[in-house]
Amino acid sequence: MVSPAHFDDLLAEIRSEYLDARRQASLSGQTSQLEPAEAAGRLVREHRKKQGQSLQDLCDLSGVAYSTLSKIEHGHRSVRLDNLQKVLSALGLKLWVV
Secondary structure, three states, X not given: OXXXXXXXXXXXXXXXXXXXXXXXXXXXXXXXXXXXXXXXXXXXHHHHHHOOOOHHHHHHHHOOOXXXXXXXXXXXXXXOHHHXXXXXXXXXXXXXXX
């Protein structure tokens, strides 16, 4: 038999996973309307916040200047790919070019 406390934990985990899946579905619909730079910026911001990092934390981890990271998150197209790669790597993500 499942204890009430354990049941509450399981319910909270299921609720969290459901909300994450719902948010991802919503973002995927929005992303199809974005430019690639905007989509990359949204992805960086989302993963940075999910990991509980501030902009400065990510700057320190990636070695990318604060202003450059801000440009990436705002979808500016003038950002160099090597800087985007450093940021993605610091977040544990990989850059795929198609």
